[in-house]
Amino acid sequence: MSQQLWMERQKAFTGPPQLTETTTTANSRKTMARRSRTKTKLFFLLISLIAFLAFVPVAPLPSFSSHYSLSHRHRHQHRKVVTSTVAVKPGSFEIDDDKFWKDGEHFRIIGGDLHYFRVLPQYWEDRLVRAKALGLNTIQTYVPWNLHEPQPGKLVFEGIADLVSFLKLCHKLDILVMLRPGPYICGEWDFGGFPAWLLAIEPPLKLRSSDSAYLRLVDNWWGILLPKVTPFLYNNGGPIIMVQIENEFGSYGDDKAYLHHLVELARGHLGDEIILYTTDGGDRENLEKGTIRGDAVFSTVDFTTGSNPWPIFKLQKEFNAPGKSPPLCSEFYTGWLTHWGEKNAKTDADFTASALEQILSRNGSAVLYMVHGGTNFGFYNGANTGVDESDYKPDITSYDYDAPISESGDVENAKFNALRRVIGLHTAASLPSVPSNNGKMGYGPIQLQKTAFLFDLLDNINPADVVESENPLSMESVGQMFGFLLYISEYTPKDDKSVLLIPEVHDRAQVFTLCHSKENSRRPTHVGSIDRLSSKTLGLPNAKCASNISLFVLVENQGRVNYGSYIFDKKGILSSVFLDGRILHGWKMIPIPFHNLNEVPKINAIIQVALSRSITVSTQTGLKDKSGNVSEVPAFFTGHFFIENADQIQDTFISFSGWGKGIAVVNDFNIGRYWPSFGPQCNLYVPAPILRHGENVLVILEMDYPSPELVIHSVDHPDFTCGSSKSK
Numbered sequence: 001m002s003q004q005l006w007m008e009r010q011k012a013f014t015g016p017p018q019l020t021e022t023t024t025t026a027n028s029r030k031t032m033a034r035r036s037r038t039k040t041k042l043f044f045l046l047i048s049l050i051a052f053l054a055f056v057p058v059a060p061l062p063s064f065s066s067h068y069s070l071s072h073r074h075r076h077q078h079r080k081v082v083t084s085t086v087a088v089k090p091g092s093f094e095i096d097d098d099k100f101w102k103d104g105e106h107f108r109i110i111g112g113d114l115h116y117f118r119v120l121p122q123y124w125e126d127r128l129v130r131a132k133a134l135g136l137n138t139i140q141t142y143v144p145w146n147l148h149e150p151q152p153g154k155l156v157f158e159g160i161a162d163l164v165s166f167l168k169l170c171h172k173l174d175i176l177v178m179l180r181p182g183p184y185i186c187g188e189w190d191f192g193g194f195p196a197w198l199l200a201i202e203p204p205l206k207l208r209s210s211d212s213a214y215l216r217l218v219d220n221w222w223g224i225l226l227p228k229v230t231p232f233l234y235n236n237g238g239p240i241i242m243v244q245i246e247n248e249f250g251s252y253g254d255d256k257a258y259l260h261h262l263v264e265l266a267r268g269h270l271g272d273e274i275i276l277y278t279t280d281g282g283d284r285e286n287l288e289k290g291t292i293r294g295d296a297v298f299s300t301v302d303f304t305t306g307s308n309p310w311p312i313f314k315l316q317k318e319f320n321a322p323g324k325s326p327p328l329c330s331e332f333y334t335g336w337l338t339h340w341g342e343k344n345a346k347t348d349a350d351f352t353a354s355a356l357e358q359i360l361s362r363n364g365s366a367v368l369y370m371v372h373g374g375t376n377f378g379f380y381n382g383a384n385t386g387v388d389e390s391d392y393k394p395d396i397t398s399y400d401y402d403a404p405i406s407e408s409g410d411v412e413n414a415k416f417n418a419l420r421r422v423i424g425l426h427t428a429a430s431l432p433s434v435p436s437n438n439g440k441m442g443y444g445p446i447q448l449q450k451t452a453f454l455f456d457l458l459d460n461i462n463p464a465d466v467v468e469s470e471n472p473l474s475m476e477s478v479g480q481m482f483g484f485l486l487y488i489s490e491y492t493p494k495d496d497k498s499v500l501l502i503p504e505v506h507d508r509a510q511v512f513t514l515c516h517s518k519e520n521s522r523r524p525t526h527v528g529s530i531d532r533l534s535s536k537t538l539g540l541p542n543a544k545c546a547s548n549i550s551l552f553v554l555v556e557n558q559g560r561v562n563y564g565s566y567i568f569d570k571k572g573i574l575s576s577v578f579l580d581g582r583i584l585h586g587w588k589m590i591p592i593p594f595h596n597l598n599e600v601p602k603i604n605a606i607i608q609v610a611l612s613r614s615i616t617v618s619t620q621t622g623l624k625d626k627s628g629n630v631s632e633v634p635a636f637f638t639g640h641f642f643i644e645n646a647d648q649i650q651d652t653f654i655s656f657s658g659w660g661k662g663i664a665v666v667n668d669f670n671i672g673r674y675w676p677s678f679g680p681q682c683n684l685y686v687p688a689p690i691l692r693h694g695e696n697v698l699v700i701l702e703m704d705y706p707s708p709e710l711v712i713h714s715v716d717h718p719d720f721t722c723g724s725s726k727s728k
């Protein structure tokens with residue numbers, strides 16, 4: 001989802017050209033006879049018969065029904081009937097006559113994206129049930145390689161990364177799945193789902209291409225992933241009806257050898273029956289570059305809600321074999337993403353619903369992106385760039401996306417109602433009833449205490465974790481993928497002011513100095529910031545220091561670019577560092593990673609120390625002494641709040657109003673980044689499953705400035721009205 005797409009969409013809102021186009025009417029049943037495939041002729045014959053009987057509700061239906069009544073889960077029973085009477089595979093999902101056919105019956109996909117990795121597992125069922133109540137029959141999800149293989153060879157498929165349990169749950173709830181295993185997924189997710197350790201490989205990999213070194217790693221990853229999902233393919237009795245190859249590849253490159261490699265790899269693991277598909281922006285150039293023409297892969301399109309869908313579906317046909325192009329918009333945008341510093345993205349409910357109506361009213365299929373966005377917990381948010389690489393825009397922590405099911409699962413809203421009404425018009429069966437919103441609680445003010453100044457914790461660092469090098473190394477080269485990296489060097493002071501130059505730093509560097517010979521100064525002083533967006537230079541004050549001065553550069557990784565040509569987004573200091581024009585040599589690097597989503601152990605050593613200091617601040621006097629302008633941040637602040645009864649454990653939101661910028665951890669779960677001074681997000685979502693009866697602990701790392709009263713509020717609602725974006 002690019003700036004380009006964003007701009008197209010904005011244009012679309014100002015007045016979509018309402019093209020008219022004649023319908024290509026399909027003649028449904030006659031073409032059943034046109035099918036000809038040698039291998040499975042008998043099967044199709046039988047399926048056709050079943051389909052025919054389904055269209056003509058006569059004799060066999062009662063016998064199906066009687067089986068249903070014996071069964072607690074009729075879908076299984078249905079399969080059993082089919083299997084036992086005609087001896088075919090458990091399920092068939094196919095394309096013919098420009099339609100989808102599920103077990104021989106005409107099928108229309110009304111789907112939605114819901115990413116298991118953006119929702120706590122305890123809430124998967126809650127959200128899926130709401131998606132069903134909206135009228136959806138299919139869930140589309142990406143699979144983020146970086147969550148599942150955080151370090152080379154270290155595989156994670158537990159907790160929020162438990163894809164197999166998610167698939168089982170979809171199956172239990174009778175929801176079909178469109179799986180998007182990447183390897184690149186875009187999705188406003190760090191590095192488009194690529195593990196950041198790919199960036200440390202030398203010589204550099206050519207990602208998303210047929211570079212053999214890259215392909216070997218993809219072969220290995222899919223070799224682990226795809227066998228796990230194979231039992232869940234529809235033709236093997238599971239919920240997965242289609243598997244996507246790459247993601248909007250046409251907007252990135254045109255390396256067909258790469259796409260063919262992925263197709264062969266997928267076929268090798270998944271077999272020949274499952275439908276493979278590509279998704280590309282709905283214009284000729286994207287489709288030319290991103291699709292594989294012919295029968296092997298089904299080409300689908302995505303486009304803005306302002307576009308007239310039918311000319312695009314007509315174009316889609318050109319990239320599919322005759323009869324193999326059911327109209328499918330595989331990303332139908334129900335809302336949009338938001339970057340820090342922007343106004344919160346909102347789209348009109350009725351406009352969105354009428355755009356969907358245009359697709360459904362002519363038997364098109366659509367997948368809502370998103371039906372439920374969820375949250376970028378931890379450090380996994382992605383980022384975009386403008387035309388210039390330095391125009392860097394990280395995504396906010398919330399991935400609410402203005403979707404019909406809100407970040408906290410709310411469905412009582414205009415968009416949910418409008419979309420459900422349209423879907424209901426085009427669904428034969430009546431839709432499941434809509435669950436009410438989940439309860440939310442505000443637990444009131446939480447008094448925080450400063451528990452540790454970040455630099456005070458450096459004494460606790462294991463010397464083995466300190467990396468030394470003549471020149472600064474990137475985060476990835478140091479082996480740390482997320483969080484902060486502290487760079488330390490030293491210089492001899494001059495009589496006049498010095499100028500520090502860091503030509504390339506990703507993404508934000510806070511600079512501190514410390515004169516050891518000065519009395520009273522055991523703590524570095526903040527002298528300013530350098531970041532990717534603005535200035536590269538910083539004047540260092542004349543410190544009148546008798547000894548060398550230590551230079552501390554604390555670099556924050558704010559999320560890797562996930563879209564476009566600048567995805568090669570290493571973090572940390574990526575160039576030499578110059579002091580008055582001369583290169584500074586001799587660096588120590590101290591990783592300050594914190595735990596990220598789903599990481600074990602859950603408590604990082606540094607947070608452990610911050611917690612253990614919850615009563616005393618060792619150098620309290622130093623903090624109060626303003627004369628030397630000693631830095632008060634970055635520092636840890638800790639607070640406690642109590643939940644009296646187990647039945648009061650409900651979702652809450654933590655408001656960071658009045659605070660600067662940082663990260664927050666609730667009961668050892670990293671709930672993400674806050675930056676209310678920049679906005680628009682003021683409150684972070686805290687799902688109930690991470691809360692507990694009794695005492696709950698909130699630890700934050702504040703980078704810029706604490707609120708004067710050191711108070712944070714737990715409230716019962718989201719808020720996207722903070723920061724500089726308020727006035728926009």
Ligand SMILES: *[C@@H]1O[C@H](CO)[C@@H](O)[C@H](O)[C@H]1NC(C)=O
Binds near residue numbers: 025106363
């Ligand atoms: C949509 O599909 C149904 C069932 O196959 C068919 O009866 C109807 O004519 C189709 N409508 C359009 C507009 O193609």
Ligand SMILES: *[C@@H]1O[C@H](CO)[C@@H](O)[C@H](O)[C@H]1NC(C)=O
Binds near residue numbers: 491
């Ligand atoms: C002071 O820093 C310089 C590097 O700028 C280094 O060469 C020198 O050895 C340091 N002096 C002491 C006393 O550590």
Ligand SMILES: *[C@@H]1O[C@H](CO)[C@@H](O)[C@H](O)[C@H]1NC(C)=O
Binds near residue numbers: 627628629
């Ligand atoms: C302390 O900071 C203030 C404002 O930030 C500045 O005006 C003052 O000169 C600083 N004092 C010292 C000793 O650096």
